[in-house]
Amino acid sequence: MLCCLISDGIFASMPKVLILLGSKSDEAVMSDCVKYCEWFGIHADMIVASAHRDPDRADELARTARANGYSCVVAAAGMAAALPGVVAARTDLPVIGVPLEGGLPGGVDALYSIVQMPPGLPVATVTVGKAGARNAAVLAARIIALQDESVRKKLEEFRSKGYKLQ
Ligand code: RP5
Numbered sequence: 741m742l743c744c745l746i747s748d749g750i751f752a753s754m755p756k757v758l759i760l761l762g763s764k765s766d767e768a769v770m771s772d773c774v775k776y777c778e779w780f781g782i783h784a785d786m787i788v789a790s791a792h793r794d795p796d797r798a799d800e801l802a803r804t805a806r807a808n809g810y811s812c813v814v815a816a817a818g819m820a821a822a823l824p825g826v827v828a829a830r831t832d833l834p835v836i837g838v839p840l841e842g843g844l845p846g847g848v849d850a851l852y853s854i855v856q857m858p859p860g861l862p863v864a865t866v867t868v869g870k871a872g873a874r875n876a877a878v879l880a881a882r883i884i885a886l887q888d889e890s891v892r893k894k895l896e897e898f899r900s901k902g903y904k905l906q
Pocket of ligand 1: 766816
């Protein structure tokens with residue numbers, strides 16, 4: 741019981757990131773985002789919520805993200821990747837967009853869809869694909885480290901390892 745209380749307490753005090761995916765088929769490439777978040781001591785919830793196929797779910801998750809204790813949202817999608825922009829329109833948390841390959845060569849369709857947001861409504865767009873999955877976690881850690889000393893220390897360790905986990 742005491743163990744549960746202690747572990748719940750630690751869990752409750754961990755910073756949290758919400759990772760939204762356009763499709764279940766995006767899970768494999770985005771798994772490193774979860775792995776990197778966890779290494780930094782950030783709890784990550786990864787949920788499929790397509791802006792096109794399930795817009796109500798994407799809308800609900802984005803609108804409730806702050807109240808649910810998330811510090812920022814990572815949104816990853818391929819092709820006509822509307823998800824990061826839709827999320828940015830429904831929360832004032834920082835939104836990090838990860839363009840994924842699967843449509844046009846190099847993922848340029850998703851890259852342009854995510855990076856070209858209208859003025860006033862930014863999505864912090866990272867590298868296409870697996871590198872972007874990792875960079876999204878590192879950028880989330882940098883945002884969280886502004887107010888979290890333990891994550892800042894992990895960022896120092898990460899840098900000392902040549903920007904790698906080990
Ligand atoms: C996007 O379309 C998803 O983010 C995914 O990258 C791509 C293909 O989705 P599936 O047809 O594999 O579900 O919305």
